[in-house]
Structure formats: structure tokens, C-alpha cells
Amino acid sequence: MARTILRGIPVSAGISIGKAYFVNRQKERRIPRETIPHHLVTVETQRLRNAVEEVRQNFMDARARVPEELKEHGAIIDSHLMICQDPKLVDSAAKNIADRAITAEWALERSIDTIGKAFSAIDDPYIRDRMQDVRVVGDKIMQALIGVPKPADLPSGRRVLMAHDLTPADAIELELSRIMSFATAEGGKTSHTGILARSLQIPAIVGVEDLEDSIRDGDLVIIDALKGLIFIDPSEEELAHYSDRKYQFEDYQKAIVKQCHLPAETVDGYRLDVCANIELAEELVQVKDNGGQGVGLYRTEYAFFNKKKMPDEEMLYEEYTTLAEQLAPGKVILRTLDVGADKLLDEQAMLEEANPALGLRGIRFCLRYQNIFRMQLRAMLRASVHGNVSIMFPMISGLKELRQARFILNSVKSELDAEGLAYNPNIPVGIMIELPSAVMIADTLAREVDFFSIGTNDLIQYSLGIDRTNKHVSYLYQPLHPAIVRSIKYVIDAAHKEGIEASVCGEVASDPYCVPILMGMRVDGISIAPQAIPGIKRIIRQIDMEECIELLGDVLTHATVSRINTKVRKRIFKRFPEELSFFASLIEQDDITEP
Amino acid sequence: MEPTGENNSLEVIVCVKNELGLHARPAGKVAQLAQSFQADIALCLADQRADAKSILDILALAAPQGTEICIKASGTDACEALEQISQLFHDKFEGDT
Numbered sequence: 001m002a003r004t005i006l007r008g009i010p011v012s013a014g015i016s017i018g019k020a021y022f023v024n025r026q027k028e029r030r031i032p033r034e035t036i037p038h039h040l041v042t043v044e045t046q047r048l049r050n051a052v053e054e055v056r057q058n059f060m061d062a063r064a065r066v067p068e069e070l071k072e073h074g075a076i077i078d079s080h081l082m083i084c085q086d087p088k089l090v091d092s093a094a095k096n097i098a099d100r101a102i103t104a105e106w107a108l109e110r111s112i113d114t115i116g117k118a119f120s121a122i123d124d125p126y127i128r129d130r131m132q133d134v135r136v137v138g139d140k141i142m143q144a145l146i147g148v149p150k151p152a153d154l155p156s157g158r159r160v161l162m163a164h165d166l167t168p169a170d171a172i173e174l175e176l177s178r179i180m181s182f183a184t185a186e187g188g189k190t191s192h193t194g195i196l197a198r199s200l201q202i203p204a205i206v207g208v209e210d211l212e213d214s215i216r217d218g219d220l221v222i223i224d225a226l227k228g229l230i231f232i233d234p235s236e237e238e239l240a241h242y243s244d245r246k247y248q249f250e251d252y253q254k255a256i257v258k259q260c261h262l263p264a265e266t267v268d269g270y271r272l273d274v275c276a277n278i279e280l281a282e283e284l285v286q287v288k289d290n291g292g293q294g295v296g297l298y299r300t301e302y303a304f305f306n307k308k309k310m311p312d313e314e315m316l317y318e319e320y321t322t323l324a325e326q327l328a329p330g331k332v333i334l335r336t337l338d339v340g341a342d343k344l345l346d347e348q349a350m351l352e353e354a355n356p357a358l359g360l361r362g363i364r365f366c367l368r369y370q371n372i373f374r375m376q377l378r379a380m381l382r383a384s385v386h387g388n389v390s391i392m393f394p395m396i397s398g399l400k401e402l403r404q405a406r407f408i409l410n411s412v413k414s415e416l417d418a419e420g421l422a423y424n425p426n427i428p429v430g431i432m433i434e435l436p437s438a439v440m441i442a443d444t445l446a447r448e449v450d451f452f453s454i455g456t457n458d459l460i461q462y463s464l465g466i467d468r469t470n471k472h473v474s475y476l477y478q479p480l481h482p483a484i485v486r487s488i489k490y491v492i493d494a495a496h497k498e499g500i501e502a503s504v505c506g507e508v509a510s511d512p513y514c515v516p517i518l519m520g521m522r523v524d525g526i527s528i529a530p531q532a533i534p535g536i537k538r539i540i541r542q543i544d545m546e547e548c549i550e551l552l553g554d555v556l557t558h559a560t561v562s563r564i565n566t567k568v569r570k571r572i573f574k575r576f577p578e579e580l581s582f583f584a585s586l587i588e589q590d591d592i593t594e595p
Numbered sequence: 596m597e598p599t600g601e602n603n604s605l606e607v608i609v610c611v612k613n614e615l616g617l618h619a620r621p622a623g624k625v626a627q628l629a630q631s632f633q634a635d636i637a638l639c640l641a642d643q644r645a646d647a648k649s650i651l652d653i654l655a656l657a658a659p660q661g662t663e664i665c666i667k668a669s670g671t672d673a674c675e676a677l678e679q680i681s682q683l684f685h686d687k688f689e690g691d692t
Binding site for chain 2: 086128133
């Protein structure tokens, strides 16, 4: 057995086995909290300025040596450089020395604390997290003041790099080709270390508890950056197991990346669209890199949240146009504003609904606040001339809502005609099927739209009457519940009968156990988190429709969900052992958000 | 640009156009540019006032896309400073997202 197993957050998938090497360790450092005689204020201030200058020079040197593979991280070094020279940090520390007659270290610590307090009050999580950058820079200045020796060169051979935290500037000082993987004590999912490790394609785990106290230089470690585990001084048995797993994972990675641009086509030629669910244009790179054929669900809410001011038509038009142009000829389905429940605009916060999940959300919100809805539709229509754009309405519960929404859409079209503004008059219009009522009248709805997208996350919650974030009932969130399987099949059949396409855009569509069943229903497409695309495409490419139809038939004959789960799991696990062993770990690295 | 009378400062209102708001990279660009001027320059948002030469002060504004910010400058090169900084906002911080 291993002596110790540490846990952290996996941020770049993979496995490595090697000797540990620490580049910086945050030992309990005693910061000299001492007062100084007044005549030494100038000397102490100069010590501070010298330390800042030393760190500034190090950042400048690192900036000049940014290698090609880390080019995009140059901007992070730039912002560290700016923080290092920032009057808020340096001048306020100098002022602390002068006003309080204290050591440079203590003064610097006080300034960092003051900035920290100001940042902790910020609502925006991204900006609040930038405090991490202030700490990184502050720590470097502190090290220069206290005189912590700089990281020595890596010892010979390749090493598993351990650090308190790792900045791009640190990384540039190191010989990257000799680093097998990273593990840091600090950091979260959005930390620079994760971005860095992913661009270098090496395994990494961040936020490891007890890292600095548990590992010594030269310790043999296994880094399992699929599960976020570090084995210190592993047993022979663990070494043998992980050596095999490492090669298997590397082969699997190579294969899925190599094949992700091939069409999602079964062995017997059934092809379906595999698209991505995204909410920011920045994610397009990931969609393309992972072989996504388009965007099956663009969540338009982001532009409306965390904003002090409502976006205007021009902003939305620019946003949608960028998407359309970059994806063309691939499609992008823009879903109109879907707020409510856990996602609220100011207008809704004032409503104080007792049951927001059953309240004014999705299309109901848009029909109530038509000024917002019309503005968004204008932007979508205008963007439609720049690519393959479709519009989709969320939370449709019945025909009346759909007709109202379409009426408004037509009126917006007339408005644009009158103004002489261009749009695609035949823009496809679809709806999300996520309410049991919509399932029951899918045949009627299918006659009035161009496509369906089945939002399984909400459909499961509303059909089974459970909030899956409620720990008391989350066990009832069962994608393979007979009611759910039958509902999805009913919707797909109804769509096909009316000659329209039906796709699935919930988590079910990225679940290796469920995809073959959806295919058995002849689903036309799926839309999933970008990082799930390569693995799912690979499963599709290995299966044939006969097998999928047979599996579906088997599922439909069982009355209990436990029986279905057992059957399906057994069968799929036997069929795709590799996928199930690695794929789940890969997609769990990023949260797969609600569609 | 109107002299306000208050310390003879000039001011101009700009809008944060880039998608992620005034985050680290744009804030860094503003601070870097502001530091090249003698003038005292401030970014004002409601009752908050940030020193335009401090990336930390600018970040602490946490200004998202769509925010209107009043840039105030006083000093010898105030006019030029305002022109160049507001241009940076107009150009979405040289193509930042």
C-alpha cells in the first residue's frame, strides 16, 4: 500500500510516474513584524524598492523569453508586471513604512491584506479571483525581501514538478521538456497552472492539500490527474497498475484526438450531428479543436448577467454575428433568453417567487418582458445573414406560447423589413422540449416548428418532480427511468412523423450509457459540452444501429429503472471498457452545465 | 470634453465594450497608458473612483461590459491623456475580448 495518498483538483488529464522536485515551497515563513527606528525609514523603503525592482526585472526577463508554446501566457506575465509596479501595492507599502516605522516585509503584508479586503467585496468571481495574481506577485516581492533562494536548476532527468503555486513566469524559468507533470498546493479550476498545463499537454493537479508537508524532493510519486490523486512512495502493485493505465490513457487520448474530426457515423453508416453547448464565443476554439460540427445550444444568458446595464441590440448583434461567421457553414442555434430558477435578472429578483423553477422563466419571462425579447430577436435575425443561424425558444409548455412567440418574431421581421435591415426570412425556428406537457403534445408542436431540441436535464426534473441539486431527492435523478426513455422516444417519433429533426441537448447526450439508446431512437443530433465531443464521437463510430435498436428494445421492455440500469451498464461496460474508464474522468474536469 | 471647474479637470464618458468587461488585460493596458502621462487620471463609476495608473484600482471597479465610465484628468497633458485612453476604450482595448 502507498504510504500516503493526497487529493487535489485535476486540471489537465493524464498520468505520470516519477521523482518529485519542489521549485517553491511555502514553508511557515516568519515575516518580521517589527518596528524600526525612524532614521531607518529611508533604508527600509529602499530595501522594498530594490526587491520590487528585482522582481520586475525577473518578470521582464521571463517576458522576453516566452517560448512559442506559451505565447498566450505572455499577457499574464504582463499583468503580473503591472501589479508589481502598481502604486496601490508599492507606494502604499512605502507609505506604511514611513507612517508606521515598520519593516518592509510587514508593510508589504499590510498592503496585500488591504487590497485583498477590497477584492473580496467584488461580486464578479473572475475579477475576485485576480486576487490570486496579487498574492503571487506579493509573494515574489516577499521572497526577494526575505532572501529565499531562487529555484535551483532541475536535477538531471525528468521530474514531477511540485510547487506552492506556479506562474507562467516560473514556468519559463524551467526547462519544460524535463517536466512530466505539475502538482501545486494552491489554485483552483480557473488557475493559470491549469491553463499552462493544458497548453503544454502535461498532467496537472492543483489545490493539493498537505502537498508541501507530505512530499520531499526525490520522493517517487504517481500523479493520477484523471482522478486528482497523488500516491507517495507507491507499492509495486500500484506502480504496475498505473504504468499500464498510463499507456492505455495515452493511446486512448491519441486515438480520440486523431479521430475527433471524422464524422459521427456508425459502422453501418448512420450519421448524426454532434454539436456543442456553449455560452461564450471564446469557447468556439474548443468546439473546433474537439471536432464539434456546430453549436447546438448557445446560451444567450451570459450577456445579461453580472452586468450593471442591460446589453443593447448592437452588442448582441455583434456577439451573434461573431458566432455565425466563425462557425459558418456549421450551424449555430441561438436560444432566446432562458432565465429563471437559479438564473435571475434584476426584474425577476423583484418578483420574489415562492417556486422560481415553476415560475416566470424561459419563454414566459420573454413574453412578459417583450422589450427585452424583441431586442434579442432583432439581434438574432440581423445576425442570421452572416451564417447558418437558427432560433430556439426555451420552456415551451403549449401551443399558445409558441404562437405568441412566433407572432412576436414575425412582427420583429416586419419591423426590420420597414427599416430595410437584412435578415434570413427562412431562418429555422425550433423549441426546447423540456416540460412533460410539451412531450404530450409533441405531435401538435412539431407541425409548427422546424426542429426540436430535447432538454433532458429539465425534462427529468419536471417529469420526476425532483430538484437534482436537492441532496434529499437527487438520487431520483434517473435518465433511464422508463418514463424518460419513453418520453424522449415519443418526441423523436413525433418529430420524424412531421418531417422535422429532433436532437438532445442535456447531459444524457454525453453519457456513454445513454447515447446508444438515443441512437436506437434515431436521434438526429446531440449537443454536448465541447470536451465531451471526442469521446462520444468515438463511441458512435464503433457501434452499429442494429445494436442500438436492439438495446433500446431491451430497455423499453423493462418496467423498473434499476433493472434497466443494470442491463445497460453491464452491456455498455463490456462493449466500451476503455471509454468508461477514461472518458468520464475527462469530462468531469470541467463542469458540464445545465443546458 | 468639458472642463468642470473642479481642479480644472477634463472629463469624458466612455463605455466598456469588450465582452468580459474591464478584466486584467484591458485594465493593464489602461494603467500602462495612463502611467505614460503626467496628469492625474481617474476612472469614475457611480461613487467609486479608481486611479487610472493602478491596475489594481481599475480591477476593483469590476466594470462589466456595457458600463459607462467617466474618465477625469487634470494636469498639463490631461487633454491628450483623455483622448488616448478613451480611444483605447473605443477600440475595445486593441481587440481584447
